[in-house]
Amino acid sequence: MEEREFTQEMKPPAHTKSPARWLKDNLFNTWYNVLLSCLVLVVLFFVFKVLLTWAFTEAKWGVIPANLQLFGVGSYPREQIWRVWSVIYIFCVLVGLSAGIWGALTLRFALVLGGIWFIGALSPFELSTRGWFLGAVATTVVSLLLGRGRTNLRPWILGGWLLSFPLIMIVLRGFGENGVLTSNWGGLLLTLILAVVGIVVSFPLGVFLALCRQSDLPAIRWISTAYIEAVRGVPLITILFMGNILVPIFMPGLDINQVLRMMLGITFFSAAYMAENVRGGLQGIPRGQHEAAQAVGLNYVQTMLFIVLPQALRSVIPAIVGQFIALFKDTSLVAIIGLIDLLGVARSVIANPDWFGLQAEVYLFAAIIYFIFSYSMSYGSQEIETALGVGEH
Amino acid sequence: MRKLLFRVSALVLAIALVVPLLAEGEKGILDKVKNRGRLICGVNKELPGFGFLGQNGEWKGFDVDYGRAIAAAVLGDPNKVEFRPLKAAERFPALQTGEIDVLIRNTTWTLTRDTDLGADFCPPTFYDGQGFMLRKELGITSLKELAGATIGVTAGSTTELNLADTTRALGIEVESIVFEETETLYQSYDQGRCDAVTSDKSQLLSRRQSLKDPDAHSILDVTISKEPLGPVTVHGDNKWNDVVSWVVYATFSAEEHGITQANVSTFKPESTENPEIKRFLGLDESGGMGEKLGLSKDWARQVIAAVGNYGEIFDRNLTPLGLPRGVNKPWTQGGLLYAMPFR
Structure with missing residues (x-):
């Protein structure tokens, strides 16, 4: 018992410094760092002064609470x-x-x-x-x-x-x-639906594409590669425009609603990037892992599911979450196509004669909402990485 | 796997071939709208006074009200309409492919659009024209004096071309600054990055109010282009174009006859003498007007009860922006609105 305690793993002691000590060590350790720090502080002071003066004296924040429900759900009845x-x-x-x-x-x-x-x-x-x-x-x-x-x-x-x-x-x-027709879905609700569907569907699709690209069968590999490269070769906005304009031309009479079209566009686009992220992880798995799995009698599906993918995905969590965050923000492009997501609501609110000239307030509010969600995802990813010990070994 | 791929592509091909054949069964847009029980109307979602979302998520605006009017005429309920916000670039494709039944999105009637783009225009509901807004302190009162000025304009619109045409015709040189977004245009103008802005006068008037000091800016008393804006239907469906056109005329005619949203229900068959009003509201025995259009007998009454006459629609949406009626008055008052006879 005693012995075990002795050999127990212990984390290295955390570096704790008093704030004053930290400042001295990092910002004021040499004469040129003192100079630079002071310069930056002065610039920051003026930037914040302008920003805060505007926020507290000039800005008319009444537009936000008055339209809060609109930001939340758009034209949802x-x-x-x-x-x-x-x-x-x-x-x-x-x-x-x-x-x-x-x-x-x-x-x-x-x-x-x-x-x-x-x-x-x-x-x-x-x-x-x-x-x-x-x-x-x-x-x-x-x-x-x-x-x-x-x-x-x-x-x-x-x-x-x-x-x-x-x-x-x-x-x-x-x-x-x-x-409620999907054309009435709007605001943050629509943004979240598009993002969640995009994330949840594009992830398995991306993994599937990455595996196809690594496949031994040439036809599968070529098709997958062609798809990934084709999608990565065009901006998302063109895919969304294509969904909006070309789908009805090629399939007249088939009434695919706009929200679904955008979901498909975002998902297919994101899947291609996801596939490349996952492929990065797959290539990092040494050949020995595959061979060892084969040696114990696992077939292809088992090898991938239980041996390769868990390791591969773990190592690319930061890249995957980065892709999720990008996807979340990219949903704002549907505002350009004509759907009324969070950004679309912002643009419509600005066009309301009651709230003329309040672009700064409205856009800043939308930016804060986007930031909150993006940062939460980023924070969650860091926590998961810590929990799984990514980067420690 | 290859076999599977072959089967999937064969299936996709089959669907792509069969679906258009099934869709062939539809007759015209009027029947389509009636069967669907809902009108799909393409609008602008960010144009002050013409189309935007109100505080409770309800659609508002001049163009939006015309969408409601058509729904009232065809389906007897102004709320049976789905508004589809569209960008300028996708409005005509959306119309051609039948995604929308009618386009009411501040669209200017031009020859090329009428011929090349497969669009049929209905009577204009708003006569606009391009003008200039500038700082009063410049003391400029005519176009010639603008020589050497920097003028802000939005990209890719006819506005830019009109500006070039005008300055060339006058033989003056101006420096135009092109902006991608309307918002940025007016913000930059407000910050003094250009001496003047040019756009449709309705926009200039409404945007002037959002500037820091609206009184410091004036709008030149010249109009360099004609911008007749009105509903558009797809080329070839004359019956549907008739319906939309006569809904527009109904709003004009109601104003000519002094029929309003409030008093439309007071017109009774016994008490109404004027035969044109009787025919218009479907109060006479025959009830032929609605029938000829493929609508109900009281379609015009439904329209006026839903959105009011032209003057009321204008007052509700555009007067608060500080827009004067200008030429958008009935012909009896010297304006351009002229309803064809209901006979």
Whole structure:
């Protein structure tokens, strides 16, 4: 017992420095660094002074709360807004259960989410909206408590996440003319739908393409390579324009709605990049791994699923998440095609005569929203990397 | 795997061939709209006064109201319309491929568009024209004096070409600064990066209000181009073009006769004397006007009850922007709006 404790792995002691010491060591250690630091500080001071003076005295922020719902859901009919809330509740249940079962990062995520709903419930919205927010808090907390320690539910929850995508689409769309047409989906809702569908579908597609490109069968390899190179050779906006203009020309009468077209465009585009990221990971796996897998009698599918892909994907997490973030931001291109996503709403709000000349406020708000989501993804990726020990060995 | 690929491509090919054949069954756009129970109308989503989203996500604007008017005439409900926001570049392809039933997106009627682009134009609902806005302090009152000035203009529009034509005709040199986005154009002008901007007068007037000091800018009393804006339908479907055209005339005619959204329901068959109004609102025995268009007897009443007459549509959407009626008045008041007789 004693011996084991002795040989136990210990992390190196963390470097902790007092702020003053850190400043002296990093910013003021030589005369030219002192000079540079002062110069930068002066520039920063003036930049922030201008920015803050504008933000607190000139900017008319009234445009944001007045249009908050518009930013959230665009032209989604307000009498059917319960559909959006139902989707949020489905999401809360899944997040809550996952947090209860897995803990760690998911738990932190659930707590932040619950916190956001709580702030919403306290904000001066309409009473019904605050009620919905309060319900979301309750749903998250209750599912969290229900999920605690029920590790036997894990496969069910994973299945639930997978099932939730079609379910969410159906709830949002409804049926026939009484439902909500996809052309009315808008705002942050549309941005998130496009991004989530793009991410969730393009990932397996990308892995599949990468495996095809590594295949021993020439036809498969060529087709996959041709696809990847063709897609990577054109900007996303041209693919989206093609989806919008060429699809109806080649398939007249076939009414594929615009949102679906954009989803397909974004997914196919992202899959090509994803494939190259994954290929990078695959090439980093030594030949010995394949041979060892074969030696123990695993077939191709087993080798890939259990030996190669887990290692390959782990090593390219930063690249993959980078691709996800890029995809999330690229969804704003649909505003140029004519869909009213978060950016589209921003542009429409500016065109409202009530809010003329407030471009700076509106665009800054949209930028902050994009930043929050992108940074959350980035943060999540860092946490996952730490948890998996990427880069440590 | 190759066999599978072959089968998949054969399937795709088969679908691509069969689907257009199935679509052949449709007759005209009017029937298509009636069967669908919904009008699909291409609009602008970011043009002040003409098309944008209101605070509660409802579509607003002058062009949007005309979309509602058509839905009211055809389907009896102004809300049975789906608005599809379109960029300038995709509006004509969207019309040609039948993605939209009607295009109402501040589109100028020109000869080439009428002939080459497979579009049929309906009567203009708004007569615009290109003008100039500049700082009052420059003291410029005529085009000639603009020589040597820097003028801001948006890229790729007819505006740019009109500016070049005009300056060449006048024999003056100006420096034009081309902007990709309308927003940037006016911001740059406000910051003094150009002496003047040129665009449609409706835009100049509405944008002047968003400048830091609107009173410091004036709009020159010249118009260098004609910009008749109105609904557009696809070339070849005359029946549908008739419907849209007569919805436009209905709004003109209602203003000529003093029929408004508020008083349209007070016109009763017994009390109404004027035979033209009777025919117009479908109050006479025959009820032939709507039938001839393939619409219900009271289609015009539906239109006026939904959006009001032309003057009301204008007042609701464009007057708040500071736009004067100008030539967009009934011909009886010296304007250009002239409804063909309902007979």
